[in-house]
Amino acid sequence: MKIWDISQPLKDGVPTWPGDTPFTFKLNWTKEETGSVNVGNLSLSTHTGTHVDAPYHFDDDGKRMLDLQPELYVGDALVVHLENRESITPDDLKGYDLSNVERLLIKTSSWKDRSQFPESITYLSPELAPFLKENGIRLIGVDVPSVDQLDSKDLASHHSLLNHDIHILESVILDEVEEGVYELIALPLPLADSDASPVRAILRR
Ligand SMILES: N[C@@H](CC(=O)c1ccccc1NC=O)C(=O)O
Ligand SMILES: [Zn+2]
Numbered sequence: 031m032k033i034w035d036i037s038q039p040l041k042d043g044v045p046t047w048p049g050d051t052p053f054t055f056k057l058n059w060t061k062e063e064t065g066s067v068n069v070g071n072l073s074l075s076t077h078t079g080t081h082v083d084a085p086y087h088f089d090d091d092g093k094r095m096l097d098l099q100p101e102l103y104v105g106d107a108l109v110v111h112l113e114n115r116e117s118i119t120p121d122d123l124k125g126y127d128l129s130n131v132e133r134l135l136i137k138t139s140s141w142k143d144r145s146q147f148p149e150s151i152t153y154l155s156p157e158l159a160p161f162l163k164e165n166g167i168r169l170i171g172v173d174v175p176s177v178d179q180l181d182s183k184d185l186a187s188h189h190s191l192l193n194h195d196i197h198i199l200e201s202v203i204l205d206e207v208e209e210g211v212y213e214l215i216a217l218p219l220p221l222a223d224s225d226a227s228p229v230r231a232i233l234r235r
């Protein structure tokens with residue numbers, strides 16, 4: 031069994047949404063101070079690195095992280111490579127067999143320098159959601175920090191996906207992953223009130 035780690039490493043300087051909380055890890059207590067252990071402290075935005083959005087992120091009445099079923103984030107996933115596009119539309123997926131896949135990961139290769147927050151990305155057209163729903167998709171993953179255009183205020187694709195019961199996984203790292211079906215494991219933390227959660231995402235086969 032081979033494993034592909036498709037998570038963005040979390041370390042100081044990992045890019046965040048402009049103006050959002052910077053990621054820091056520091057020792058709150060050192061082994062020297064306690065005489066026995068190092069104890070860390072994390073400060074981070076819920077949208078840091080590879081993460082899932084809860085509906086509450088963009089809908090005040092939406093489900094929070096702990097309300098979501100873990101099984102959404104574990105199971106077979108199809109990876110497709112659709113590069114050099116401004117957006118992804120249903121036409122782009124016409125050539126793929128989506129039967130029997132509930133999870134779809136789209137490798138857009140549009141975020142080239144991951145040491146910086148991107149200036150533009152390939153985004154999902156809002157018409158994609160009804161098409162995905164018809165094909166039984168329940169989780170969509172992208173290799174960029176948003177499913178919408180970065181300057182979007184209405185978050186049309188986020189809302190369209192939610193309206194079609196499709197959940198969102200963002201900033202997966204698919205550089206080393208070829209098209210095909212894999213088992214995805216990308217479990218969020220059980221954060222009761224949260225709008226999102228970082229995940230450790232892997233593919234295996
Ligand atoms: N909706 C975006 C994230 C987002 O909009 C955002 C994330 C962190 C801090 C600010 C954000 N948006 C607007 O101020 C996303 O999850 O794709
Ligand atoms: Zn997010």
Ligand SMILES: [Zn+2]
Pocket residue numbers: 083175176177188198200
């Ligand atoms: Zn999002």
